Amino acid sequence: MLNHDWMPEAIWIKLIGTLPSLFWVTFATVVYLSLRKTIIQSLVPRVTALRALGVEVEIAGQLLDQATERSDIPVTPADRRGVLNRLEHAAETLRGGSILWVDDHPEFNYPLTKIFRSMEMRVDAVRSTDDALIALRRDSYDIILSDIDRHGDPQAGISMLRELETQAINLPVLVYSANFNPELGVDRRIFAATNNPVEVAHYVIDLLERVRFGSPNVRGW
Template sequence: MPEAIWIKLIGTLPSLFWAAFAVIVFLSLRGTIIHSLVPRVTALRALGVEVEMAGQLLDRVAEGSNTPVTPTMRRGILSRLEHAADTLRSGRILWIDDHPEHNGALISLLRSMDMVVDTARSTGEGLIALRHGPYDIILTDIDRDGDPQAGISMLRELEAGNVDLPVVVHSHNFNPELGVDRRIFAATNNPVEIVHYVIDLMERIRFGAPEV
């Protein structure tokens, strides 16, 4: 074989050596790489599905609301849901309302983020639920069963039963000019604001309230 060909072959040996070394390393670590990357990819895909589903449910919430949900509000809440997905997961809400069907789309939205949302139609049912399971947040209406202050009266019963949970009021009949009970974290008739308040509270619960 001519000398020039030998020189070329010898010159390619380092490249062949490194290529073979890379293949050996990959084959040796392939299992570790796959086990490391697959959960991350799966988690990202799952989060994408959660956010996409949340967007569809948010559109349903907007359709059933008397309060308009602007494109800016929609983008804002979807961004917060995406960033707060881990914070919301496994959070527990008790929603007390004598017409839970009116909140169906909003309940589905919260459940799509892997939150537990139980419903009760009266204060009595709510108190029973609180005795049988731990919750992070109570959502409530105000006017129930012909009593325009049922939600407010419920706060006294919670206090008497040493139930120290944050309360968010979702009601068209809430009048802050009459005074805001110290147990009420927030009150609104806007479903998007409800989601913001739930995220705010779950962040406080998971990470603690920020120092003032």
């Protein structure tokens, strides 16, 4: 004969065994529905930021092409991809950085200036050493970016270095000049010098990384 009392007991045991799972599923559903709006609101800005960064990198690529065309420096596809990848990965490092750019023809630097500003850097352009010294007394900067030949003086950039030493302004100096000849050597006060816009972007990232991580070799060498 069948034990009629056994079946209900087995069913109850089965139900009791499934209660914890049902409880957690219900609990998770309630929590999700309660926090759904908050979760979406927190994720949307991050997704938007990623999309915006993609747009910035795309724009940076176009501006980089303009800069290389203006400089007549050959840039390989690998070089182009490399610097754009670095810009993308260094976005947080570059954000908030500042450059004082000394050049009597700032319009020639527009593509690179636009790239750095698109990465939320501050770039102030001045046309002479005197203007640079005024700006340095007024504001603080992470990097000085300068040309060499200004207003007909082929040594204007080098003379500025001596002024910086006299006034104990210990900021890293990066030289970007179409007339730069690496075979002539580099002044001891210059972090790096180039006539290649791709290298300018790399050097700016290098310097900002050192500034952010407190390298003792960036300031006061």
